[in-house]
Amino acid sequence: MYGGGNTFEGIKSDELTGEDPVKLAEFEARIERGEKIEPSDWMPKLYRKQLIRMIEQHAHSEIIGALPEGTWITRAPGFKRKMALMAKVQDEVGHGQLLYSAAETLGKSREAMIDDLINGKSKYSNIFNYPTFTWADCCFISWLVDAGAIVNQLANAKGSYGPYCRALDRICAEESFHLKYGHHCVIYLASGTQKQRDMFQEALNRWWPPMMHFFGPSDKISVHTEILMKWKVKMGTNDDMRNQFLDMYVPKIWELGFTIPDPNLKKNTETGRWDYTEPDWEEFKRVINGDGPCNSERLEVRRIAEERGRWVREALRTAKTEYVTPLA
């Protein structure tokens, strides 16, 4: 998990003024040729800013995303699930670590990023503002939220910034195991007792709307990001990503005998794309701006963890240590 559904701010018209036109042209030509941009290379200020924003959001999503699943580690049913879930959530925290390092190559420290997470300046994937009521909710995340994230991350791994792409290659390899684990859990619920099947159906009903939100606002209403697409910061439109996810996973959900709570969901044979009920984008905005069921709880947990760990971090700082920006 857990990247994806990144929110982008609208770009102001003056944000590219002041860039050296020759360097800018050279930079764009490199990206056009499929070359990767490395930390010490010249880059426009806007590119740096948007990348920090995106990688940071992704890193935050990993560590906040560890919370709704992490709470089920101590309750996972049986050795097999307990050990797999521990390993899976550990991977996610590890992805956070990897991504913070990738973002640090652009000049913002991990401490500054975590401060911005806690003070609400920087976002994380909206889907983690919803609660995991049952074991089946946890299985939904492991399978389908991870699946959605993989769709996004495979696309982003083809982007232009070297350190982020390399981090994503490693992350995607691990994610493919998460997906198998999640699918395996859901198969057991699907082929189990009536109670187990009901548990997953209820989880699916709860999580479908946030899952549709996951890929970000519909292209019709989302901010213009042409320049970010050109620079290969953003690799596909929100609707394309959502469609790809539906293509891959709706048949698998149906195959297990579950009902997706959207009567309009069907593949349109003419367009080759999925028709669906547009999710409530007002709710999406409300939740991303802080008013979701778990926003304050998630940030509070993070804030307390930072607060309680402060003395440890201070004890690690000795006169001899100094901050070094990672190179790649």
Place this chain on the structure above:
Amino acid sequence: MNNEALKELLYKMADDQLILGHRNSEWTGFGPLLEEDIAFSSMAQDKVGHSLALYTILQELGEQDPDTVAFTRNAEQFHNSLLTELPNGEYDFSLIRHFLYDTAEALRFEMLTQSSFEPLAQLSAKIRGELRYHTMHANTWIKQLGSATTESITRLQKSLEYALPYALGMFEKSPFENALISEGIFAGEQVLEDKWKRKVEEVLAQTQLQLPAWDTITPHLGGRVGKHTEHLQPLLDEMSEVLRIDPTAEW
């Protein structure tokens, strides 16, 4: 071979590993820095894995399957030491417990590589290698935080004094102590305790922490005979919460 003695030994070791593994896993998402989240999770996975391996040997000796044994017994049926079941508290306590416990576990498994019970000797040889990283982790952090700031030293000192009586409870003697020793299954808790004390002294001597005289510490006993603190049963209730929804189901 005295099966009863052997089972008692295996149960207390397996229960220790399971309960502390469970506690370690509670740090996921809450560590003082991401690297520690990850480290405690690794140790949790190892320990829960070790408990599974030990319960599997018990199954071969005629006990029920590992899931049933681990997820359906109540607190009185568990033989873990009280040290392992205490809540994580702040990082200072978790770190001190990790140091005191893993120092003992590493020595215990080291001793058991010589066990006359072959399956346990083989397993111990494998586990010993993994525990080396656990003690390396504990020692590194104890040395760093035990010599860093006034706050870190004070915190660790307080947690050390709180944890030591529980730590000595790890060596509560088994009713089968003599049989285990005479049959060469395990050299016994006394030998282990002595080795452990020397090791703890050696590491703490490299810090600014003060180790109280051993004879001033009264061990907190009871865990090995199923007399636990109020913290164990809630942990077990949580652990079995999903399984109990439908114990006949496969999850």
